[in-house]
Amino acid sequence: MNIKMLCMGAMALTMVTGAAFAGALDDPAKMTPFYTDAGMKTMKPAEEFKAAWMALTEEDRAGMTKECGDEAIAKEHDDFCKMTKELGGAN
Structure with a gap:
């Protein structure tokens, strides 16, 4: 019984930790407004990004x-993170 509980606890911890790594920067619904293309490769101009x-x-x-x-994460989302820093973070 204890081994089963430990395994279930470890599995739950893995799920929770995995979910923590999937943040807003990996959420297309939140990131799409910052890009001009569906592949999210080209950032919008500074004024549109700020809006x-x-x-x-x-x-x-x-x-x-x-x-x-x-x-x-900043390296993976380099341009986006640079723009947020230019805007002063979470103004």
Whole structure:
């Protein structure tokens, strides 16, 4: 019985931790407004980017800013994170 509980606990922890890594920067619904193309390769001009940024909730802006603080995530979303820093983070 204890081994079963340990295995279930480990599985639950893995699911929770995995979900933590899938943040807003990997959510197409939240990221699409910042890009001109469906493949999300080309950023919108600064003025449009700022409008999309300010249209987010404070919570979303704070979460995205926090994610950009992670070196590996920031490298993967380099242009996006640079723009958020230019806007002063979670204004």
